[in-house]
Amino acid sequence: MNHFAHLLRAEWTKFVTVRGWVLGMLTAAIVTVLVGLVGSGGGGFSCAGPNGQACPDRTPPIGPDGTAVTDAFNFVHQPLTGNGSIAVKVSSLTDPQSGGSPQPWAKAGILVKDGVRQGSAYAAVMLTGARGVRMQYDYTHDIAGTPGTDPRWLRLTRTGDTILAEESADGARWQSVGTAELRGLPSTVEVGMFATSPDAVAKSGGPGDPTTVSAGFEGVGLRGQWGGTWASDKIGDRGGVFERVGSAFVLSGAGDIAPVVVRRGSLAKTVESGLVGAFAGLIVVTVVAGLTVTGEYRRGLIRTTLTASPRRGLVLAAKSVVLGGTAFVTGLVAAAVAIPVVTAIQRGKGFPILPVSGATEAGVIVGIAALLAVTAILTSAVGVILRRAAGVVTAVVVAMVLPYLLAIASVLPEGMGEWLLRLTPAAAFAVQQSLPEYAHVAAAYTPANGYFPLPSWGGFAVLCGYTALAIGVAAVVLRRRDA
Structure with missing residues (x-):
């Protein structure tokens, strides 16, 4: 252990005494921030409403857990005070324009909501265009019920903060779909029928044409203390029609009740928008790490190092720790500066910023730092194998x-x-993704839209696997080959 500590000290001293290497790491941090600033400073938009009116606020509503959400639907409702239930048969679900089947995630059913404010807590049970019966609540939660598109009876029962969703084929025999706990639900809530249909997804990955769903409701049954009068609200102002014929209701609506996802062409910005310079910083770190190893071979200093420490595996480990640690601090500082600064600039330009938790933002910052650290270690191992700076940098850049x-x-x-x-x-690079994919939101979850096929830890593990392999090969080469 004392010998390894001595090697670490020697490698650290060697690194800081070469001014070019230290300046290189500083440059990596500066480049990461500057590229982000250039990217944020170059974009912008202007808007003027009709007759000089202000443009609509583009900031999305925020759900109960802090997630940016879409909350737009046609809602026919009454106030319910205290406990109670609503049951109804969804007798039809169609696309009013074509008369055929609606979008797969078009939805119509019954809903309990904390008022009519966008982003407020809710729980719903619904029949969808092609995803069967679902219970969804607070935007991010989805529970599957019976598949199919046949007419279904649906029921919601409120008991305090607990909402029970049930379904039935005949209105007599009921089965549970799921339950939701809506903490802090007020005594009086708005409950009723709704209809909404998300926009189509364009081939480019951006939003496609708006769609509409029309739903028929029959046999509405209420229990509890209700307001007695049906009110109609178009939440989110996406339009829709409400008709009542006797005891039957027909609603059409457009929009969605779901978390916001990133789409190509969207004005919304995410935390990782401030990290567009990360790949440029990574290239600089790769060059510095490559030079620290190949420079010793070019000048013959590696002979002195290996003579002072014949245990070559420990020498390689010490180099990895010093380079990796230095790159980690470089990435940590760069990301911690770039994200808040770029976000502030984008917010000042009027771009909506999709919020994430402090833990998620910290995870992205640490993830970028770890990405640079492991890339530096990978580069040092490749440097031992190839010994030529140009070849080392080219190999790592091509791979990364x-x-x-x-x-x-x-x-x-x-x-x-x-x-x-x-x-x-x-x-x-998956470490920079801050927004999750949602199975109940149709979107193009592609790298072009900022979504990676592996989770953050999975993508990072792939890099670690390549790095471990490179270190193993480098250790064998270092033992068998003359300096």
Whole structure:
């Protein structure tokens, strides 16, 4: 242990005494921040409403857990005070324009909501265009019920903060779909029928044409203390029609009740928008790490190092720790500066910023730092194997940066970019993804839209696997080959 500590001290001293290496790491941090600033400073938009009116606020509503959400639907409702239930038969679900089947995630059913404010807590049970019966609540939660599109009876029962969702084929025999706990639900809530249909997804990955769903409701049954009068609200102002014929209701609506996802062409910005310079910083770190190793071979200093410490495996480990640690601090400082500064600039320009938790933002910052650290270690191992700076930098950049750029540029056949980000070291760029995919939201979850095929830890593990392999090969080469 004392010997390894001595090696660490020696490698650290060697690193800080070469001014070019230290300046290189500082440059990596500066480049990461500056590229982010250039990217944020170059974009912008202007808007003028009719007759000089202000443009609508583009900031999305925020759900109960802090998630940015879409909350737009046609809602026919009454106030319910205290406990109670509503049951209804969804007798039809169609696309009013074509008369055929609606979008797969078009939805109509019954809903309990904390008022009519967008983003407020809710729980709903619904029949969808092609995903069967679902219970969804607070935007991010989805529970599957019976598949199919046949007419179904649906029921919601409120008991305090607990909402029970049930379904039935005949209105007599009921089965549970799921339950939701809506903490802090007020005594009086708005409950009723709703209809909404999300926009189609364009081939480009951006939002497609708006869609509409029309739903028929029959046999509404109420229990509890109700307001007695049905009110109609178009939450989110996406339009829709409400008709009542005797005891039957017909609603049409457009929009969605779901978390916001990133789509191509969207004005919304995410935490990782401030990290567009990370790949440039990574290239600089790769150059510095490559030079620290190959420079010793070029000048013959490696002979002195190995003579002073014949245990070559420990020498390699010490170099890895020093380079990795230095790169980690570089990435940590750069990301911690770039994200809040770029976010502030984008917010000042009027771009909506999709919020994430403090833990998620910290995870992205630490993830970028770890990405740079492991890339530096990978580069040092490749440096021991190849010994030529140009070859080392080219090999690592081709393995790390090129697959990432090809994947996000969408120049490859569909799906190939995702495989590149599963199988190459570039998979580690997944550490910068801050927004999850949602199974109940139709979208193009592609690298071009900022979604990676592996979770953050999975992509980082791929890079670690390549690095471990490179270190193993480097250790064998270092033992068998003369300095």
